[in-house]
Amino acid sequence: MALFPIYGRFIGDFVPHLVAVDTDDTMAQVAEKVAVHSVGRRIPRQDGKGFEVLVAGELVAGDVVLGSLGLRPLDWIDVRFRE
Amino acid sequence: MATLNRDDWYDIARDVDWTLSYVKEADAFPAVWQGAAGIPRDAWASWDEPFRVSYRDYVATQREKDAGVHAVKEAFKRSGAFEKLDPGHKAIAILHFAGTTAAEQAAVTLEGRFARFAPSPRWRTIAVYGMLDEIRHAQLGLAFAHDLLRSSPQFDWAQKAFHTSEWGILAVRHLFDDILLGSSCVDGAIATNLTLEHGFTNLQFVALAADAMKAGDVSFSNLVSSIQTDEARHAQQGFATLEILAKHDKRRAQELLDVSFWRAFRLFQVLTGPAMDYYTPLGHRKLSFKEFMLEWIVNHHERMLADYGLARPWYWDTFLSSLDHGHHAVQLGLWFWRPTLFFHPSAGVSKAERGWLCEKYPSWEASWGCLWDVIIDNINTGQLPLTYPETLPALCNLCQLPLGSALDRHQLRPYTAEHGGRRYHFCSEPCQWIFGLAPERYAEHQNLVERFIGGQITPMNLAGGLAYMGITPDVMGDDCHAYRWADDYKAGPTG
Numbered sequence A: 001m002a003l004f005p006i007y008g009r010f011i012g013d014f015v016p017h018l019v020a021v022d023t024d025d026t027m028a029q030v031a032e033k034v035a036v037h038s039v040g041r042r043i044p045r046q047d048g049k050g051f052e053v054l055v056a057g058e059l060v061a062g063d064v065v066l067g068s069l070g071l072r073p074l075d076w077i078d079v080r081f082r083e
Numbered sequence B: 001m002a003t004l005n006r007d008d009w010y011d012i013a014r015d016v017d018w019t020l021s022y023v024k025e026a027d028a029f030p031a032v033w034q035g036a037a038g039i040p041r042d043a044w045a046s047w048d049e050p051f052r053v054s055y056r057d058y059v060a061t062q063r064e065k066d067a068g069v070h071a072v073k074e075a076f077k078r079s080g081a082f083e084k085l086d087p088g089h090k091a092i093a094i095l096h097f098a099g100t101t102a103a104e105q106a107a108v109t110l111e112g113r114f115a116r117f118a119p120s121p122r123w124r125t126i127a128v129y130g131m132l133d134e135i136r137h138a139q140l141g142l143a144f145a146h147d148l149l150r151s152s153p154q155f156d157w158a159q160k161a162f163h164t165s166e167w168g169i170l171a172v173r174h175l176f177d178d179i180l181l182g183s184s185c186v187d188g189a190i191a192t193n194l195t196l197e198h199g200f201t202n203l204q205f206v207a208l209a210a211d212a213m214k215a216g217d218v219s220f221s222n223l224v225s226s227i228q229t230d231e232a233r234h235a236q237q238g239f240a241t242l243e244i245l246a247k248h249d250k251r252r253a254q255e256l257l258d259v260s261f262w263r264a265f266r267l268f269q270v271l272t273g274p275a276m277d278y279y280t281p282l283g284h285r286k287l288s289f290k291e292f293m294l295e296w297i298v299n300h301h302e303r304m305l306a307d308y309g310l311a312r313p314w315y316w317d318t319f320l321s322s323l324d325h326g327h328h329a330v331q332l333g334l335w336f337w338r339p340t341l342f343f344h345p346s347a348g349v350s351k352a353e354r355g356w357l358c359e360k361y362p363s364w365e366a367s368w369g370c371l372w373d374v375i376i377d378n379i380n381t382g383q384l385p386l387t388y389p390e391t392l393p394a395l396c397n398l399c400q401l402p403l404g405s406a407l408d409r410h411q412l413r414p415y416t417a418e419h420g421g422r423r424y425h426f427c428s429e430p431c432q433w434i435f436g437l438a439p440e441r442y443a444e445h446q447n448l449v450e451r452f453i454g455g456q457i458t459p460m461n462l463a464g465g466l467a468y469m470g471i472t473p474d475v476m477g478d479d480c481h482a483y484r485w486a487d488d489y490k491a492g493p494t495g
Helices: A027-035 B006-014 B041-046 B055-079 B087-117 B121-150 B153-163 B167-181 B185-215 B218-234 B236-248 B250-271 B273-279 B289-307 B316-336 B351-360 B364-380 B429-437 B448-453 B462-469 B484-489
Strands: A003-010 A017-022 A051-055 A058-060 A076-081 B415-419 B422-426
Touching (some): A003 A027, A017 A027, A017 B448, A027 A051, B055 B121, B087 B121, B087 B153, B087 B167, B087 B185, B087 B250, B121 B218, B167 B250, B185 B218, B185 B273, B236 B250, B250 B316, B250 B429, B273 B289, B273 B316, B364 B484
Parallel strands (some): A003 A076
Antiparallel strands (some): A051 A058, A051 A076
16 A cells, blocks of 8 residues: 555546556546646536556556556546446 | 048958957857757858848937837826726736747847857847847846736736746747757747747737727837838848758758748647737727738748748648637636636637637637637526636647647547556647657656646645646636627527
């Protein structure tokens, strides 16, 4: 369990953000932490729709833990509304 | 006693050179500062510039220019007209003085390097006047900003900015440290005199001068126009140098131009793009940033490249796309991260302004308007906290500007490089390419995000970040029109 900085981009927003996540966070938790900087601030909310995470363009299941992905600090993670 | 005409003595005087006997040529003119490796020594005999200035002429002309600039400044000050200007224009003035004054002082160092180490005595002679020009520009910036302190403490940033680690200023310093303080004579002449001064300063000193005049700031307009007359003269050092470089090392000439064009463009997307398209009051705008770029910079750059047998930069399509989008992204970022600024930005998206933006940039609504719509709704529904940032944007390891600030948001994707076991992030392919050309030149620099996660900024929160950047409550940025522009949208849907 350790703080871990990533660059999180909510797809459709114009910048990725520095987001502090935890190595024990699931992708669902990571998605929430990334989305909070974009959705409702510049990206319109979509009520009832959850989020999903992509790493290097590949969808990652919501229950996968960040620490298992072998990422380096400030690696880029994409989040979007669940399709 | 009769005095010789200037033309009777000028060529002899400017060609006076050292005949070295006590030191070696390489010790007196180190290659690292001269930057002329690979160019035959005698090639520099043809280095020539058209202005042919003598010290007597220079002093007489500059004295007249300074007298004019200060006379207008004093008259304008007495009129109290500055206080009546639109706050958007005041933001332009503050940003201009903070972003350029210390850079002018750094340019003294570059011109001084020419005066000492340039490979031609003619170049060393004319550079002395360039050095005096830059001293004048720095002093004028300080004098004007000092007078305006009574209008806002933010003008103190003319003096203070380069002594802080404010994120935008870090980006400005990253470029100027590179091309003014850390460049050889040849590299500096191409990057600074030719690309920056002959090309891009037209944005700041011609376009902004015209907009400032229409906005009513006669003094600012007069100041920057006067500075530009100096820039136009000493910028000629760039052409004289390119002439020789392109003849003897075309590949290096192309690379230097391509690097410096992109680096300068990214900076002016911050310094001038929002100023022209968002901060200048709508009725006072002459050309859009893109229109001015195409007319004054792009056409000229293409002609110049053709004249010297060089090609357009490989990234030309990316550049043209950036011309449509980059400064809109920068503007959105400046406004959203406004507490991190030392000036009050203008949103510039009232309904009338939005109509103008859509006319000038047909894809503006689809790319940028929809993001502003969410902000506007938050303002008008009392959710102002949602219009403020809670973290930092990801930053480019080359230009230091946010990832996403170079292109359309639909084109946003990662650009990275590995060097020395560290991963670097870039806003665009050209920034990635520039880093790759000389990674050892840029690799050790840490951007603001890396300083933050590296523990240099404490406490690790917004207050700690603002303190690190030198932002104090009396200068902290907020919407310069107090959000009144959003009233436009209260009655009906946005857009």
